[in-house]
Amino acid sequence: MRRKNWGALGCAAFVGAAVAFPAGMIFGGRDASPQNDGAGAQRDGASVKTNFRKVYSPKIHDDPYVQDRWRKVVEALEEQCRNTGEHCTEAKAARRSLGEKP
Numbered sequence: 001m002r003r004k005n006w007g008a009l010g011c012a013a014f015v016g017a018a019v020a021f022p023a024g025m026i027f028g029g030r031d032a033s034p035q036n037d038g039a040g041a042q043r044d045g046a047s048v049k050t051n052f053r054k055v056y057s058p059k060i061h062d063d064p065y066v067q068d069r070w071r072k073v074v075e076a077l078e079e080q081c082r083n084t085g086e087h088c089t090e091a092k093a094a095r096r097s098l099g100e101k102p
Contacts (some may be wrong), residue, residue, distance in 0.1 A: 067098075073100060 060066045066071060077091035 070094075070098065 074094040081088040081091045
């Protein structure tokens with residue numbers, strides 16, 4: 001093929017992609033069911049049990065992962081208090097913040 005033909009072919013491919021991509025985005029999702037089936041219930045205030053963490057949620061206190069990590073930090077502070085006598089007031093305050101007795 002000559003250089004002029006390659007340029008025309010490249011231009012046609014670019015124009016075809018520029019038309020096909022938006023058309024695929026518009027027409028491809030019309031018959032698809034919504035993926036977030038629990039989102040409407042949460043906006044109404046009802047709690048929905050999910051199998052995944054809500055990483056971007058501002059309410060992290062009820063997240064089991066966060067609670068577990070916080071409990072490990074509290075245990076490390078208490079161990080430091082037992083071993084060296086340091087950070088005892090912090091350990092007690094941290095345990096109280098968990099809602100558990102020291």
